[in-house]
Each structure stands twice: as structure tokens, then as C-alpha cells.
Amino acid sequence: MKRTLGTCYYPEHWPEDIWEKDAARMVETGLTWVRIGEFAWGKIEPREGEFHWDWLDRAIDVLGRAGLKVVLGTPTATPPRWVVNKHPDMIAVDVDGKPRKFGSRRHYCFSHEGFSAESRRITEKVAQRYGKNPYVAAWQTDNEYGCHDTVISYSDAARLAFRDWLRNAFNDDIDALNTAWGNVFWSMDYADFDDIDLPNLTVTEPNPAHALAFRRFSSDQVVQFNREQVDIIRAHSDAPISHNYMGRITDFDHYKVGRDLEIATWDSYPLGFLEDRVGADAERQRKYARQGDPDFQAFHHDLYRAVGLGRWWVMEQQPGPVNWAPYNPAPLPGMVRLWTWEAFAHGAEAVCYFRWRQAPFAQEEMHTGMLRPDSADAPAIIEARQVRDELIDAPMVQPAQAPVALIFDYDADWAWTVQPHGAGLSYFGLVFEHYRALRRAGLSVDILPPDTRDFSGYAAVFAPGLMHMPDDLKAALNAADAQVVLGPRSAARDAHFSIPNPLPPAFPDLDVTVTLVESLRPDSPMTLSGGGAFAGYREELSGEAETVMTLTDGRAAVKRAGHVSYVGGWGDDAALERIVAMICQAAGVPVMDLPDGLRTRATATERFWFNHTDSEITFGGRTIPAAGVLREAS
Amino acid sequence: MKRTLGTCYYPEHWPEDIWEKDAARMVETGLTWVRIGEFAWGKIEPREGEFHWDWLDRAIDVLGRAGLKVVLGTPTATPPRWVVNKHPDMIAVDVDGKPRKFGSRRHYCFSHEGFSAESRRITEKVAQRYGKNPYVAAWQTDNEYGCHDTVISYSDAARLAFRDWLRNAFNDDIDALNTAWGNVFWSMDYADFDDIDLPNLTVTEPNPAHALAFRRFSSDQVVQFNREQVDIIRAHSDAPISHNYMGRITDFDHYKVGRDLEIATWDSYPLGFLEDRVGADAERQRKYARQGDPDFQAFHHDLYRAVGLGRWWVMEQQPGPVNWAPYNPAPLPGMVRLWTWEAFAHGAEAVCYFRWRQAPFAQEEMHTGMLRPDSADAPAIIEARQVRDELIDAPMVQPAQAPVALIFDYDADWAWTVQPHGAGLSYFGLVFEHYRALRRAGLSVDILPPDTRDFSGYAAVFAPGLMHMPDDLKAALNAADAQVVLGPRSAARDAHFSIPNPLPPAFPDLDVTVTLVESLRPDSPMTLSGGGAFAGYREELSGEAETVMTLTDGRAAVKRAGHVSYVGGWGDDAALERIVAMICQAAGVPVMDLPDGLRTRATATERFWFNHTDSEITFGGRTIPAAGVLREAS
């Protein structure tokens, strides 16, 4: 497949007389795509019912006639002031009960029926007008659901909707809810669904079953909100529909949103993310401050390939310093090109740079673009031109199934968040450290949703930390023709967050029982015989399954029966390296031992090498320059 | 006295058909006591006035017939949802003005008259029904007053009650209050008691006299609440009444509550406490992560012996990992036995393990019990059986007065909290560090309430940090036939938190004046000649009393006249060791120099040795195994 480039453009920010020149310059830069409109509600409908389409008509026309394909966003991420005036209670409420007011963006609660109606109305208007526009080649719903912690709202609207959601989930049977949640515990039984409040501001922690149900509800509200827009757009347009996700936002189930769409896109800000959400230690943050974490973008690329059912883009690619991280350095020369090729190597159809020209005003005035505010070239555009040139005679990048799979489950992330058991433990962190271990071993990885039942083609499947595992998932993994790695905390809870009996993991044909769990101080890892340690979290394992790795005190660390292994703790880097090596050997998958910061990915047509460090690396006879990319025929 | 074991049981959590088997297994484990009912309001009265006694009748019957003695709790720590629906304003309000909602436990404000009436009503019902039940051998009021920061509430109910409390305290004379508090200072005079607000959300700190009065009021509300339940139970039952206190909760005066009761019980969670409230440094936390602080439990044992006027239990003994600390490791093998014997050595009548079987649901599903959720033995039950066997032919443990006494005063703790003067300084910390120094010296210690006036039998009395000392306490200490140690901050405030004139300590026959006080950066201790330092807090001393210890710059550090010494600073470990040695020498009390983690306690019949480390210790010819207990005839 031929890969393409694009950018994000805000015609409403610039005098109309420079649109034409901008469009020509985009085309000259080799861009195919231009996303517009996702924050323009106030320009389209400045007062209720008063629509100004003319400027948007002309903008799409100018861009389309220049040869660009338009991705048009529904503008619901930024409801204008008059919408909030009309629905004062549409704003979300934070966990402390404070309103989240107008004055920036995403100021709405997903559960507010009045705002949902406004969302459908404006979506209908936009879809009607541009559904058949020849230049509108794709759609985007809203923008970055969940960014700025906006999935979860403690508003009155959310409270009422949560009660209805529970009523429906429990077939209007309050006793069923009380039993499922164990409300007998502290006399928390409810006589009616209308007794149920949101799980914030309780004296001490709320029932974790209550908290988890609220997170599942909150996710469903996003899915529902998105689906309403999709249904409207589909009625007017045949162009594919996407949503643009933000990195490490796990508060809603992206797979469920993704299944209502044709394309998943995400926002890749490697330097900002390293500072504010990767969770790297200070030394890694220092070392990669101008390159970004070597695995964080790749993880999301592989994740969104799954979310998009194979079709995915980078909709916003960091082009230089951003405005929003604690520290905002400039990338090393070469990194914008590297990030672009890395996305292509992982299967991206398109990479769009955010944004075309740096805005001189408002919240993101310190966010660089492809152009400076004075329209001169910024560094990113130079590297984009290099990619443009390289794409001309590059071979197609054809996807290939990876040898190993890693299951990522949003529900498990909520479960760990509700009950980490040890300070700082997170499901995302656990899965990401497994991903890093696999990537350090030179492996390409497919991320799979938890409802996968067909694992054919994979030599190994890793499923760490999947707190709830339905029986048919256990059965499918048990039947798979692959090495399967479980634990820690796999199948530790039933569907409503109780500990099952028999005790976890209760996996078919695997005689392992977790008899006790403990969380560990960061300064107190438990070492493994042969190297590595369990850090943060450990389980006591009993059962007849073979012990294949032990703590230095002799107790079981990893047990195995047949093709299924159970890991009774959170492995540190060295432990995970050993586990990956052990499993891959059993699976017949060759591994490498990549130097720090070097990563590789195989496609059906080529193998890519990415050097994320600021020094040249030589590995296996190849030399990859600092911040450089090497392509080999595979 | 023969010591006994017990457990905490929640029949309402389990199918009725296993109660019989549970009871038999408890008896087989050597348990005497079983506490029930304290969270069962919702099961007893699921709707207002609709009482379901049958299940509780049967549970008590099953347990009693098996040979167990029941401790029955009043269920007021967990008012059901309908109680809150009936009294929406009964919930407490936090310091920021946020409601502390239904959904966990302890969701009530002690000042709410409507809820107090509900508390009296349900207590009356329970006492009526079970007051003469032969199996109900003891009572517990509510549970863990103050846990989850629940003593202090900034509700409307608290505001009104505080005004009444002040009106009463000042005989309805607002000018007396204004004068006592120094309200002239910033034009804070009140014209009426109804002008007085709660001391939260002020622009900068409130008047410390105002803040201290509010803390005294808040404590009195707990005493009053408890007394109401006690009066009702007494009218129906002859069994002893207890309350179950939580470790390091100092927001109400436990002595005052204790005087209305026959028995004090407390909850001993050594590993959880080390993580979340001991205040140990990181190295100590790491070293004792699986054993708990070597002095923290002993301190509370000695404290609750005083609170219970000699009769006290451990009502909840940690059996394995808990769910609520930042990190929740498993105890070293042997520690459950050690903790049990340690409690007996300090005089506990009974030690009850929390809880019988781990719950598979709700907030504490990760809290281990004596049994696993699947009813298999958990590690704790094995060690409980060992204690059961050891108790059979062990001699009685007979109490003996300790050679040294340490005064602990809740009011002083509030005073330091209101005005620490230096970041991180706390009265509890000061007293606890004195306690540790005494225990490191091998001493048994009696903790005394501040209204003690008879000090006979003690060779030394330590009274650090007692910010307000009434004249008759000064006189009693002055008259005591014991070495008396005062300072820092002793007698530094009058009854309403003003600095007295003459300046502190103004102690009879002791010519010492504190002329200036200063708090010190943690990195800037002031060293003492001969070793040790004052850390955090120091006072400039003048007067004719003999200077017996000096700063390295020659200024007075400790002064003494006759049997009374005044310490002008917060001694670090080395300084406190020297001070204890000096005082004990003067008092004729021999001291030891115990290795780290070894502690001893003498009773009338035996001397106990406890090794809190993970290695064998040899001391004075004895060898005590890791996590081990040694008993010697005394």
C-alpha cells in the first residue's frame, strides 16, 4: 500500500486570501490529506440556528481544487458559549463536585440528553451539507474523546443515566445488584436503583464493584455518543468515518468505538508523552527527551491497528516543541522523519502533521507547526519533504501478521485503577512493560482485543493482568496452537469484581492456584533464581503444574502445564527478558537482543530499523545513524 | 491470667449452612471469642422499623452452642441507605466543605441530633433483644470511632453544636470567650456566640484558640455519642462493654470514652501501620516491611491498658496482607504468633484475628483472614493453632507495674496539630520517640493519662510536650517520689492556648524559663556536647537550675533541679538514649542496650523477648530466632 501524508488546518484562523497559497504549498510538500472543521462550531453557527456555511464551502473548495482530500470533523468537541447558556447543566462535574466550565474545550457531559440532541443536530447539519461533497474524502467524529479527563463526569445527568444503565444491566432487579456487588458487606444494600449515587466523595473507598460499574457505564456513554454521530453521517455520506484518539487515554473502550467506524486515527506526541504520561524513570526521560520513548508510539500504532480493524492513521504527528507538557524541548533533527516512517512500518495509511501553521493566539500559541506563525518554514516541513521524496520510489509497505500477540483490555485497565492493590501499579504499565520486552527482543507484535477467540497464526500470546477472563476466552486460549502466558492477576475477578471460587486463575488443564497476593515496596523486589525479580506485586502459587522459574528462596515464580504458563508476579525488565526468551524458545520464535533505543519491525515487504538514540548504532553488521531509519528488503 | 484468642465473623456474608462448620472449626482452632454484628444494621433493619432478627438469633445460637463467647457490636458505624435518605444532612462535611457521602462506612456527623436518635433507637433494639442472651458475653459500641478522619466534621449540625458547646463552656459570656482567645488581635471579636463559625476555610490560619476549642468540642461529641449507647446497653445487660479503637487515631480523647466502658480493644495492623502512619523513615520501612515497627504495637498495647483501666484486648489482629496500605506485603512466617504473644506480654486479655474468612467481595476483598475465600487454611490459622497449643501449658501472664511511666495526652496532640511551629512536628511523634528510647533501653513502660495525680511506684515519669499543664498536675509531679522529665513545650500554654506569664514552664522549685523557641530545618540539627542532637525544635533556657547537658556551643540543653529535669529541645535517637540513661541512673533503674529490633517486656511472672528482625539475635547469652519469641521465668 502506498502511504500518504497530511496536515491539520484551520482556515477559520487565517485571512481567506492566504488559503489558496496554503493549499498550493501543502500540495508542493507532498501532502494528500487535510483535516478541518473539528473546532469550528462557533464559526459555523455563531448563534443558535444561524448558519454560516459560506466560508467552509469556500475552504473545502479551495483545498479540494488544489488536489487535497478533506477529512471533515464534526465540531462537537467545542460547543459555543450559546450552547452552554442554553444547557447550563451540560457541563461535566469533577470528582470533587466542581463544575468543569466553558472557556477551553470538551466542556460537556456525555450523559446530558440536551447536549446529545445538540450534537445530533449539528452533526446532521454538517453531514447534510457536505455528505456528497466530492472533496470530503473522510469524516472524523468529535475529537480526542477523553482528553483532559473528560470521560468520567459526576454530574446530575450522569447520576440519572448511571441508574438507568444499572437498571438495565440488572434487569430491574436490585437484589441481583446487591448480591453481585456484595453490598451486604457494610450495610450498603440498596432498596431501589434510585438509591444509587455515583461513587465519589465517599468517606473511604467505595465498593470496587460500584466503582468498576461506573467506569463501564462511563465508557458506554462515549460509545453511544459516537454511534449517534456515525449513524447520522452514514445516512448522508459514503466516505469512511474515523475518530481521532489521544495517547494513553484508557477511560473508554476504544475497540467498541472503533467497531462503529472505518478508520482509527490517533495523536502521536512522542516528546510531550514522555514527559507527561509514559511513566518512564528520570534517567529514561532525560535520555530520550528529544526523541520520545522508543516503544510508546509503536505500542499505540499496534493498538490502533487493532482498534481500526486494520485501518489506522496518525492524525496529529508532533512536528516540534509542543505547549502542554511540563517541559517542551525540540526534537532531534531526523525524528520527525523517523516517527513518520515508524508509523508506516506499523501499518499507518497516513501520517498528518499537527498543525500546518503555528497559531499566534490562544491556548496552543506555543505549539509549533509545519510553518512558523510568520509562514516561514519550520523544521518539520523540511523533514516532511524528505519523506515525500523517499515515498516516491519506496516499495509499498505490506502488512504481515506478527509472530506474537499481546492482549490489551480496557476493562482490565479500569479494574486495576479501581483496585491497584499497591501504589503506582497500573494495568497499562504492566502491558506496556511486556510490550517493551517483546520489542527489545526484536519482535513485531500484534495487539489483540480481549474478545479475540481465534488465535491462529500466533506462536505466542501474552495475556498479563486480565483481571476478568470469561470462560470462552479461557477455552479459546487453552485450545490455541500457541504458547500462552497468563498472570499476574489473570482471571482474578468474576464479572462483577468478586474473587471467584475456585480461586484464580482456574484455567482449564492448568493446576495452578493463587493462594495469596501481596504488593511490594518499590525498594523491596523479590529476586528470581537466575536473574531478574518480581517488583511491586507477587502471588503465592500452589498446584501440580511444573515450576519453571523460582524465587531465590525456592518458591514458585512461574508455573507451566503444556503450552500454558502462569507468571506469579510483576517481572522487572530482566525477568521479562527471561520470560520472553523462554516462551519464544518454546514457541520456536527467534529473538534478538537489541541495543538500547534500537527497534525493528518486519512487514511483508521490508524490515525497518529505527535508531531512537542520538548516536550511531551498529548491530548485526548494519549501521543506523542517530535518529535514523534503515530499510531492508525482507 | 489465662489469655484467650478469638476472631471477627460476619455470618451475614456467608450461607447459613456453613455457620455450624465455621463455629466448630473456630473452637478447634482454640478460639474463645467471636465478634459479630457491628456492620449488620442493613441486615437487621433493611427498611425503617422492619426488623429481621431471626438470622442473628440463629447465628448467636450456633456460635454459642459451639462453645464460643459472642462480642456483639452495635451497628451504628454503617447506617443503611434509608437512614441517610431520612436524614440527608446527617453526613459529615470535610474541611473543604465537601459532603462525605453514603457508599462506604462511618458516613455520619457526631453532632447530628437526628442520627443520634437513630443510634439510640437501634442500640435500644439490639440491647433489648440480646441483653440477657447467655452467649453474648461482651458488647462493642459502634466501631473504630475516628477511622477515616471521621471525628471532625464541618457540617451545619456541627456548627450549631459547637456554638452551644462554647456557650456552655463560657457560661454564655461572649466577652469571656473574646478575652480568652485574644480575639482583639485581628478584630476577630464576636458580638454573639451565633457569630462563631467553624475554623475552616479562613483566609489564613484561624486563631489557634478557636481551632483547639473546635477539636475539644469534636472529641466531646464522640464521648457523648458513645455514652448514650453505653447507658442504653447497661440498662439491659450485665456483660462488659467495649469500644474498638483504631491505631494512631488521636482526634478524640480515648481516656474519656474508656472511662464509660469496661474494656478497651484496639486494631493492630503492624504492616499496614508501618506503611501509612508510623512515620518511620524509608530505611526502617524497608527493613520492617514484613514485621511492622518494633515499638508501634507495644506503644498502643500500653496505651490501651491505660484507656481500658487495665482491661484491654486486640480486637483485630492482622493475619496476613491487608488491602488498604500503600503496599501490602505478607508478614514473615512467625510474626502472627509473635504479635499475639507480644499483646499477651503487655497484658491483653484476648487477641482476636481479623477476620475469620477473607471476603470475596466489596471493599476488603483483598484483606486476608484466617481462612482463604475458598475456606482453605490461610497462613494465619496455622500460627494461631501454635499459640493455642503454647497457651495450654504456659504459665499465667500476671501484670506488673512498670518502673517508668510516660504521660500521653490527647489534648496536647491537638495543641501540637493546631500549632506545630515547625513542619512535620507532632506530639504523637515526640511521645513515640520517647517510648522507643525507653524500650530500646529494655524497659517496660506504663502509659498514663494526663489527669494522673498519683505517681507512686514509678521511679521515673516522662512528660514531654504536654503543652497545657494544670497547676495540680505540676504539684503532683513536683511531689512525686520519681525522676520527672519535662520539655520541650511543657506547660507552654494556658487552658485557652495563650502563652502564660510568667513564661513556661513555671514549674514549682525549678528555676527554668524558656525565653525563646525555634524550629529547625531537618538538615540543621543542633548538636549536643557528648553526643546526639536536638532536631526540629529547640528552646533557649535561662534560670538558676543546674545545666546538665549543653549544646556544643555551650548553651543549656537540659537543666535540672532536684528530681525534675527540663529538656529544651526535641532529642534525636542518640540524645534520647543519653537522656533515658541519665534519668534511669538517677532513678536507680537499670537499663540495657538492646540490638535493633529486639524488645523485651517483664511481667510479674515472666520476661518476654521478641525478635522483630528476619535474623536470629543473640543477646545476653540468649538466642532468639528470627521473628521469634522467648519466654523466661522472671
Place this chain on the structure above:
Amino acid sequence: MKRTLGTCYYPEHWPEDIWEKDAARMVETGLTWVRIGEFAWGKIEPREGEFHWDWLDRAIDVLGRAGLKVVLGTPTATPPRWVVNKHPDMIAVDVDGKPRKFGSRRHYCFSHEGFSAESRRITEKVAQRYGKNPYVAAWQTDNEYGCHDTVISYSDAARLAFRDWLRNAFNDDIDALNTAWGNVFWSMDYADFDDIDLPNLTVTEPNPAHALAFRRFSSDQVVQFNREQVDIIRAHSDAPISHNYMGRITDFDHYKVGRDLEIATWDSYPLGFLEDRVGADAERQRKYARQGDPDFQAFHHDLYRAVGLGRWWVMEQQPGPVNWAPYNPAPLPGMVRLWTWEAFAHGAEAVCYFRWRQAPFAQEEMHTGMLRPDSADAPAIIEARQVRDELIDAPMVQPAQAPVALIFDYDADWAWTVQPHGAGLSYFGLVFEHYRALRRAGLSVDILPPDTRDFSGYAAVFAPGLMHMPDDLKAALNAADAQVVLGPRSAARDAHFSIPNPLPPAFPDLDVTVTLVESLRPDSPMTLSGGGAFAGYREELSGEAETVMTLTDGRAAVKRAGHVSYVGGWGDDAALERIVAMICQAAGVPVMDLPDGLRTRATATERFWFNHTDSEITFGGRTIPAAGVLREAS
């Protein structure tokens, strides 16, 4: 000019029969000034309209007849309870929407019209009564505007006033505001000024233009509040009027307040400030814990000389340990004298010690005074007497213009606060580090307000971080006969916080363009060729101006054309030392290399040397004792 001493006295705190003795003792101590009344509203008017003047009449009379000059404060910093009862909504609201209640001081919102009327009423009453009193030699309006974060209020009153302020600023043209702020960015356009809310509690950051406007408004409210009091006092009295500012309070424009007054006074608490606001690292905090930062007081002295248009005092001089810092140690012997002479060396007319006698009650009972609570001498009075004696035959201290000037701009401080771009970066910090570098070089410094247009007499003018520079300031600096140092971030924003085009700094005759900016992790400074580094913040510079300093990778760090230099980053200590040396060499100003903690200041008549360390220092043949002062004829 002959320098004078004084103190702050609260006759209302003490029995009237000791006033006479106090006054005599003040005179004996060599004091000239006594400030009274600023917190006495409740004593003057305990109930609305009921005035008690008698005590204040007598107090002024006693003090005046003893020979003291009274500074009389308007009492508006402490409105009595009845004022708040009358205007419940006069209290300020914090950023989270919480009320800032009665119970301490400064509990009013500057925008509340009802309270403003009360302020004018009580000011009128006080001015009427004492305007012609022969003993009232000066006035003080209110006290410490902005202390305890009290400039900014999110109350309803503030919201309404802000809308009016904006309506006025934009000539009632909402489109002008929308354009100036770039509200098109996220559909934030307003249809009406009444749509505009305060910039708190937004989902993510508000528009920085919105946030900056709110800060400007908030400052103007203080100026207006103060001016109302000044106008009233002037109508009744010829005595000079002052306000008493607090250290490092930058939330309002002190220059603007100062221009309505005759004298600026400020509160110098060197030890408290070092702990809570200097921003020194831990090692500096430890080293100077008993002396205070060697540059912080001097900076404020020079600042308030500018604010007071040459006339300034220290109104509250720390005399010993205070009560309000995280740690409150006692000063080294000699420091109270040193601080007093240091203030005189920088031009103070008077230094008044806070307070006469330590209060035994209320919020500041732990704040030392010149006397102990029992009226005995405290250490400070001894050193005050030494200064008294030294003043007798000391020569006059005559001011002299400094060779270098440093511009300090409150508006720039707000701009950096609104948009620091990197965590921890502050304008105050940037300017203060420049000040320190100049002082380390032995230079006397004049601080100038940003509306200075006449720079004659200065050899060098430093203007770092001045985010908005009006064209006439650029022109004046360009025309100045001085070395001019700009950057970083100089002229980076237009008047409404947009990035200008052409890009910054767009300085006449200086071909430098900032093409990209980045913020740096604290562990990642960028080193300069020849020593030093840019830390935290850096700019990419282009243009034809000469590059006079480079990064070690060769890129431009400092560029110069003629007498104007632009520094493209935040220099660390070593870099600033080099820059100061380079500029001073060009300017013909000799520099020194002072040892750590030694500082000097030249006046027209003498040169002063101050040793802020605890060891004797020998420098250039002079020996200055620890905590000592050396005076040389200049």
C-alpha cells in the same frame, strides 16, 4: 539623610496602664516611629456606627507626648464580624470556588462594592478624627495588599466587575475582544461581555489572553481600592501616605499603587522568606537558614525605592523567629543589626521592627518581638540599641544613582505565570537571578519600572523576560546611551498576548529573530562554549546580528548589534556571571568577584560591606566579621 528606627505597636492588646512605660522604653531604645491601628477596626467600631475613639485618642496622645511619631493605619485589612454579617458576599472566593471565610484577616474581595463603601466610610471616619492630629506624622492604607493570595478572587462580584472592566477596555466592542484574544481558536467567541466568565475551573487551561486580562483587572481593582482611601485621607491630612507591601507579592502592580502615595514601605522577613518564597535550593536554604538569602532583601529594597519614587521604609523588620514559615529558626547574633544597616545602605528612611512586644495570644503568638511576652528584653532590642548608638555619630547616608539598571515589570510576571512554558519557570525568578549576578559582581543596582523612558546615567540596562514591550520602550532603549540586554522572551507577545508578526523581538536596529523556543528538563541544560549553560528555557536565534556567545554545538546563544544584546536563553549562575562581565566591560563598569555571602553597596557618602555568612570574610584587604557590617568612606 539621617536614618531612623521604629516599631509596630498594638495598644489595644495591652492594659492601658503600661502604655506610658512602653512609650518611654521605645524612646530610650532610640525609636522615632510607631505604627498603630491597622488591625483595630473592631476596637474602634465594635458595632455598626458605634465608635470608640477614646482609647485610640489616648494611645496616640501617650505615644506622641513621649516623643514618638505615629504612623496610623486604616483598619480595612480586618473587617469585623458585623461587616461580614452585613455583606455576606464580600468575602473572596478561591480558584476552586470555595469561600474564604471570616476568622483571620484580609477576608474581602476587592471588587465588592458594598465593602468598598465600608472601606471608604471607616477611612473617612479615621481621617476626619486624626487628619490634623499633631502626632500623626504619616498614614498607612490597609496592610499588605495581596498577602495570603488575596488579590485574585473568583467571586460573583469579581465576575461582574471583570465584565465591566473588559467592556471598558474594549470600548464595548465584543468583536474586538474576540479578535484580540483569538477566541476563534476553540469556538470560544462571545456574543456579549456578559457571556464572559472568570478563567477558573475550565476543562483544560483557559485562553492565556483571558487569564492575563483577569490578572490585569485584579491588579487594577487593588489600585482603585487604594486610591479611594488615599483621596479621602488627603482631604483631611497633609501627612505623607504609605502602603505597607509584603515580600514577593507580585499579583498587583506596586508601581501603580505607589504613584498614588508618598512613601513605599515593605515587610522584611529574611528567614521566613528564605524558607517559603525565595526559591533557593536546599543547600542554600541550609547555609543561610539563620541569615536569610543575601540578595532577597536587597532586591526588595531596590524595588521599593522605585515603587516609592525614592522614599521608602522597612515597616516590619524580622526581630527573631517568626511563626509562619515551614521552619522558624532564630537569626544569628548580629543579623538584626546587619539587616537594619543594609536597608539604610539601600536608602531606607526608616526601619521599624515588628513588633514591639510578642503577643501571648492568637495567630502570631509565636512571632517574636523586641520584647518577650513578659516584657523582658528579647534579643532584637539589644541590636536595635546598637544601631541607635551607631547612628549617633554615623555620617548621613546619601543616595547615589547606580551604574546599572534592571527593569522589573509586574505585567511580565503575570504573563510568565499564565504561560511559563516550562515547569517552574517564573519571571520573578529570572529577574532575581539577574539581580544576584549583578550583586555578586559587586554592583549597586537600580530597579526601574517598565514605563521608564529616560535611561540617562546608566551604563547598562538589563531587561530580561519583558514579554510585552511597547514600541516606545523599544525606541527609548534603542536610543539609550547604555548597554542594553534583552532576552529571553523579550517582546514575545503583543498587548493581548498574541505572538507578533514579524516575530520577536523585532527590536529596532537589531537583526535577531527568535525562530523557535523550547523549555528544558532541569537535568538537561544546554552548555555554552566557554562556560555556563542555558537551563530551563532556550530560543533558536537567527539574523545578521553578531553572535557573541554560542552553545557548545555552535548555535547562537547571545547576539549583539551595537549597544544592544539579545540573550537566547535562561542563563545559569555561571552564564549570567559571564554575561554581566561582558556587558560591564563594554559599558566600562568595573566588576568584582565577591565571595559567597559577601555583598557591597555604594552610596554617595560611603561604601557598605555586608557579610551574610557565619564566618569572617577577608576580601580586598578588608575583614568583615561573621554577620557583620563594614562601612568605608567612599
